[in-house]
Amino acid sequence: MAENRRGLGRGLSALLGEAEEGQEVQAGQAPAGEGAREIPIELIHRNPEQPRTHFAEEELAELADSIREKGVLQPILVRPSRQQPGEYQIVAGERRWRAAQRAGLKAVPALVRELGDNQAYEIAIVENVQRADLNPLEEAKAYAALMGRMQYSQDETAKVVGKSRSHVANTLRLATLPPTVQEHLMAGRLTAGHARAILTAENPAALAEVVVSKGLSVRETEALARAKTDAPKKASGPRAKPKDADTHALEADLEESLGMAVEVIDRGGAGELRIRYATLEQLDELCRRLTRR
Known part of the structure; x- marks a missing residue:
């Protein structure tokens, strides 16, 4: 992939903070490439491809209170709308835009940049994953x-996102959890830990219910998962052997190649x-690779 797309996470703060301190802020439309300008809120629209879908009500309320008192301290990033001339689509900063509306602001400071769909999508993801919440x-x-x-x-x-490969790989595995476990994770009843x-349990959904109902810590959950995994089971065929270093390396190579979680289970x-x-x-990409001649 192109080198100029790598390390976008490290350059995003420069892009968002390039408006000089003390620069005059004017109302109205903001030409692409200039510093932060005040843009009427009604001319700004959310990006339907925004990675973040959940905005905690309590956090939005707190941010709105802060904006009422101090204003929007960091400009949002927008691009000219292709469907609605004279209006803008959010690339980064939807939470600030939502809170500004709650605070009763009529306009918000914004940086306007001419960005293609893929570039805007990358920036939106990077801006979100770099936030702890x-x-x-x-x-x-x-x-x-x-x-x-x-x-x-x-x-x-x-x-691209400024994270380690192991972090990306481990995070991707969370999307393979059963729907009921994902619901607990989205609601905050379960942490990433x-x-x-x-994930390592034989029945993740059942274990998740136990963890949530008892309020178990991460360490307690790990211990319970190990205990259930190590419990004796009725033999239904050759038992899988403990994985050696070569098997783990093969799994890692396949995950790297496919970009998906892979497990090799060998029984003699x-x-x-x-x-x-x-x-x-x-799934489409996997099918395409498997059927490629």
Whole structure:
């Protein structure tokens, strides 16, 4: 992939903060390439491809209170709307835009940039994943969508968003959890640490219900997952052997190549290869690769 797309996370703060302190702010339309300008809120619209889908009411209320007192301290990033001339689409900063509306502001400071669809999509994802309050499941789906859309590997995705490859790989696995577990994760009843521990369980959905009902810590969840995994089971065929270093390396290589969670289960020379996809786009890509002549 093109080098100029790597490390976007490190350059985003410069893009968002390039308006000089003390620069005059004027109302009305903002020509592309200039500093921050005040743009009427009604001329700004959300991006339907925004990675973040959940905005906590309490946090929005707190931010709105802060904006009433101090104003919007950091400009949002927008691009000219292609469907509505003279209006703008948010690239980064939807939460500030929502809170500004609650605070009763008529306009917000914004940087206007001419951005293509793919570039705007990358920036939106980077801006969100760099914020600590992004839900881990939304983060996982954002990585999966970015990989599917841009055909990035896990390593390339990690460089784009400024994260480690292991972080991207571990986060992607969260999107393979059962729907009931994902609901707990989205609602905040489970943390990313809980979810990673539950992933290793034979019945993640059942374990999640126990964790939520008892309010278990991450360490307690890990211990419970290990206990259930190590519990003796009725033999229904050759038992899977403990994985050696070569098997783990093979799984890592396949995950890197496919951009999906892979598990190799060997039972004395026979076994299974499990590939978990997080989105329908990933499934389509897997089918395309398997049927390629």
